[in-house]
Amino acid sequence: MPFIEESDLLELHKDIDKAQIINERLLDQIKYKNKELKRSKLQRNIFAAITAVFLIGTLAITSFTVGLTSSAQQQSADYVNFSIDSLEVIKGRLDNLKQQNEELSLVREFYLAKKFLEKETIYSVQVKAFVDKNLSLASESLTNTMFVKTNPFYAYSVGNFETLEEAQKFRRELVAMGFNDAFVASYRDGKRIAIEDAQ
Incomplete structure (x- = not known):
C-alpha cells in the first residue's frame, strides 16, 4: 500500500485550495468579459441604428435637393459626386x-471553449506552485494554461488534455526539458479532483 508523507498531504491540500481560488478568479474574469461583450454589442447596435438614420436622412435630403435642381446636368453631376462620397463612407463603416x-x-469562441472545459474532465500538467505570491506567468488570453489559487498557493499548469495518457506524455516531455517537479492534475466543472475520480 502506498505511503504518503504528512507534509506531502499538506502540500496537496494547499494545491487544491489554490486551484479553487484561481478558478474563482477565472470565473470573475469571465463575468467581467461577458459584461464588456454585452456593452460592445449594445454600442455596435446603437452605432448601426444611428448610421441607418443618418443614411436615410442623407438620402432624403439628397432626393429633395436633386428634385429642386433645375438643370439636368447640374442635377446629374451633384448626384454622382454625392453618391460616390456616400458610398465610400458607408463602405468604410461597413468594413469597421x-x-x-x-x-x-x-x-465569444474563447469563452465558449472555457465553458466547455469547465464542464468536462480535463487533465493539465502543473509545473510550479508559489506561496502567497499572485504571479501570472502567462497572458490570461491563452486558453491552454491555467493559473489556479489554492490557499495559500498559486499553481501554474500547462496544457488541457482530454485523456490522462496525453497529459502524462506531455509531463514526460516537460520533465525532459527540466521541469522535474511537474505532475498531472485533473479538473471537472472547473474544480480540481483526484486523478482516480476523473477516470
Missing part, C-alpha cells in the same frame, strides 16, 4: 463593423 464583429466572434 465587420472587423468589430470578427473580434467579438473570436472572444
Whole structure:
C-alpha cells in the first residue's frame, strides 16, 4: 500500500485550495468579459441604428435637393459626386463593423471553449506552485494554461488534455526539458479532483 508523507498531504491540500481560488478568479474574469461583450454589442447596435438614420436622412435630403435642381446636368453631376462620397463612407463603416464583429466572434469562441472545459474532465500538467505570491506567468488570453489559487498557493499548469495518457506524455516531455517537479492534475466543472475520480 502506498505511503504518503504528512507534509506531502499538506502540500496537496494547499494545491487544491489554490486551484479553487484561481478558478474563482477565472470565473470573475469571465463575468467581467461577458459584461464588456454585452456593452460592445449594445454600442455596435446603437452605432448601426444611428448610421441607418443618418443614411436615410442623407438620402432624403439628397432626393429633395436633386428634385429642386433645375438643370439636368447640374442635377446629374451633384448626384454622382454625392453618391460616390456616400458610398465610400458607408463602405468604410461597413468594413469597421465587420472587423468589430470578427473580434467579438473570436472572444465569444474563447469563452465558449472555457465553458466547455469547465464542464468536462480535463487533465493539465502543473509545473510550479508559489506561496502567497499572485504571479501570472502567462497572458490570461491563452486558453491552454491555467493559473489556479489554492490557499495559500498559486499553481501554474500547462496544457488541457482530454485523456490522462496525453497529459502524462506531455509531463514526460516537460520533465525532459527540466521541469522535474511537474505532475498531472485533473479538473471537472472547473474544480480540481483526484486523478482516480476523473477516470
